[in-house]
Amino acid sequence: MFFLNPWVFVAFIPLYFFYKRNTSSSKQTKILYLVLLFIFVALARPVIKNALSHHNFLSQEFVIALDASYSMQADDLKPSRYAMAKKAIKKLLKLHPKDRFTLLLFTSNTLLISPPTTDTAISMQALDSINPLYILTKSTNIAQLFTKVGALPIEHKRLLLFSDGGEEHDLVKLTELAKKNAITPYIIATASHKGAALKKDDKYIKNTKGALVISKINPTLKDLATASDGKYYELNSLDIIDTLSSDISSQSKTKQQIDVKSYKELFWIPLSIALILFFLGVTKFARFVPFLSLLLLFSPKAESSLLDFYHIKKANEFYAEAKYLQATEEFKKLPPSFENYYNLATALYKAKHYKEALFYYTQIQTVQAQLKQNIFYNMANAAVQLKKYDQAKKLYRLALVLGKDEDALYNLNLLKKIHLKTEKDPQKTLHSSEQKKKSSKTAKEQKKDSQKQSGKSKSNNASTQSSRGSGGDKKVKKSSPVQKVKKKKSNYRLSYKAYEKINKGYIDEKEPW
Numbered sequence: 001m002f003f004l005n006p007w008v009f010v011a012f013i014p015l016y017f018f019y020k021r022n023t024s025s026s027k028q029t030k031i032l033y034l035v036l037l038f039i040f041v042a043l044a045r046p047v048i049k050n051a052l053s054h055h056n057f058l059s060q061e062f063v064i065a066l067d068a069s070y071s072m073q074a075d076d077l078k079p080s081r082y083a084m085a086k087k088a089i090k091k092l093l094k095l096h097p098k099d100r101f102t103l104l105l106f107t108s109n110t111l112l113i114s115p116p117t118t119d120t121a122i123s124m125q126a127l128d129s130i131n132p133l134y135i136l137t138k139s140t141n142i143a144q145l146f147t148k149v150g151a152l153p154i155e156h157k158r159l160l161l162f163s164d165g166g167e168e169h170d171l172v173k174l175t176e177l178a179k180k181n182a183i184t185p186y187i188i189a190t191a192s193h194k195g196a197a198l199k200k201d202d203k204y205i206k207n208t209k210g211a212l213v214i215s216k217i218n219p220t221l222k223d224l225a226t227a228s229d230g231k232y233y234e235l236n237s238l239d240i241i242d243t244l245s246s247d248i249s250s251q252s253k254t255k256q257q258i259d260v261k262s263y264k265e266l267f268w269i270p271l272s273i274a275l276i277l278f279f280l281g282v283t284k285f286a287r288f289v290p291f292l293s294l295l296l297l298f299s300p301k302a303e304s305s306l307l308d309f310y311h312i313k314k315a316n317e318f319y320a321e322a323k324y325l326q327a328t329e330e331f332k333k334l335p336p337s338f339e340n341y342y343n344l345a346t347a348l349y350k351a352k353h354y355k356e357a358l359f360y361y362t363q364i365q366t367v368q369a370q371l372k373q374n375i376f377y378n379m380a381n382a383a384v385q386l387k388k389y390d391q392a393k394k395l396y397r398l399a400l401v402l403g404k405d406e407d408a409l410y411n412l413n414l415l416k417k418i419h420l421k422t423e424k425d426p427q428k429t430l431h432s433s434e435q436k437k438k439s440s441k442t443a444k445e446q447k448k449d450s451q452k453q454s455g456k457s458k459s460n461n462a463s464t465q466s467s468r469g470s471g472g473d474k475k476v477k478k479s480s481p482v483q484k485v486k487k488k489k490s491n492y493r494l495s496y497k498a499y500e501k502i503n504k505g506y507i508d509e510k511e512p513w
Contacts, residue, residue, distance in 0.1 A: 001048050012040060038270040042274065050263060072163075091238055092244065096249075101117065102154070103126055105502065109137060110145050146183060150177070156184070157181065158186065187225045188240070189221050189232070196214065197212045315330035322350075325351050354383075376402070397412065
């Protein structure tokens with residue numbers, strides 16, 4: 001056990017001297033001192049560190065490079081090319097919340113501003129922390145960018161390049177660098193063909209010959225994408241990001257694993273002791289404690305206990321982490337009720353204990369048509385897993401009697417067709433067909449379906465959550481103090497040392513625009 005906020009113990013120092021000065025205080029005052037002591041211990045947050053939990057998921061890995069050269073301040077894309085590129089990158093990050101992104105900023109030098117991460121919030125904060133006013137380098141060096149990307153420890157280097165191209169014209173060199181470093185470039189040309197005249201201090205910039213400096217799309221970008229087996233896009237509007245997202249989503253995915261650190265909170269123990277002591281210290285209740293203890297010995301068995309909330313919380317946590325067997329153990333510790341039996345049966349189904357799941361589903365007695373329909377549907381799916389196909393068809397029919405259910409009808413018809421054609425095991429076909437059907441629904445539609453189902457059973461104090469794509473089971477959650485994890489806002493700021501790295505050598509630039 002250790003404390004997350006040990007600095008709170010500093011408050012013990014003045015408390016100790018104050019207590020020593022009042023050693024002749026009454027018994028009630030001494031109890032109140034103990035109350036303060038236990039409150040300080042609770043504020044220090046005693047915890048036990050849990051073992052790291054591993055979360056596996058499929059994702060893709062990409063490198064985003066944003067051109068921050070002076071020409072990106074041109075206003076042919078509103079409000080500017082740089083601002084437009086930032087909006088496009090943010091939209092892309094939102095469309096791929098599970099993918100891993102590395103974020104680079106480049107001019108004549110390249111700077112890593114966000115390391116490889118699946119936390120898109122961090123990437124967005126890193127992107128917002130950049131102030132183009134502090135970037136003194138003005139030119140564009142894609143060759144140096146390719147060298148930097150090539151040094152990254154990434155197997156498949158898919159580079160999403162947001163740039164107007166600057167004055168790059170050495171196509172052969174850039175193509176060789178891309179192939180040498182195994183880079184597949186997705187080039188998003190961030191400019192227009194018409195271009196725009198560059199300004200400095202609200203005055204148009206002129207070259208040494210006195211002509212206006214006009215920046216437009218560098219045609220080398222398109223040739224570079226073609227020569228290096230990449231793809232080329234023009235950022236005329238944010239709609240092009242949808243096309244880019246579709247193209248990169250079709251690429252192969254790799255298995256990623258993240259380790260999640262968690263703690264078992266113990267603050268409630270000293271806090272509970274403090275509350276009991278405070279109650280004893282300010283009232284005359286202490287004299288009745290022995291009498292009440294005798295009453296508790298002869299009291300009838302309670303239907304529920306204060307630990308129910310703890311078991312519900314642990315069960316929900318195990319269920320969310322796909323630790324279904326542990327979840328069933330917690331649900332079994334709860335008193336009998338249709339909500340607890342429903343959750344227990346669902347957890348058993350997820351754990352592939354189909355026979356036991358069927359038993360607990362049959363123990364649920366309710367007059368709610370929607371809940372009964374869900375029970376029959378889940379029982380039918382469990383029967384399919386047990387290869388009891390005749391029983392499954394009967395249960396699907398019972399679910400349909402209680403109301404319209406497209407999933408039950410689909411599975412029933414499919415089971416009939418397969419069973420009529422062949423005596424082979426139709427379990428795999430039924431499962432994969434249903435999963436295919438369900439995967440066509442978006443997450444938003446599934447959320448609406450779940451809200452509709454919970455609205456139909458308002459008389460029930462539990463909410464029904466549908467997740468029938470992978471097994472057709474539903475889980476009723478009893479109202480409990482489930483903690484919601486909120487992302488904390490980070491105070492991420494790009495340091496001046498980082499700006500010094502990207503500004504290295506800027507004094508040698510002559511008319512980079």
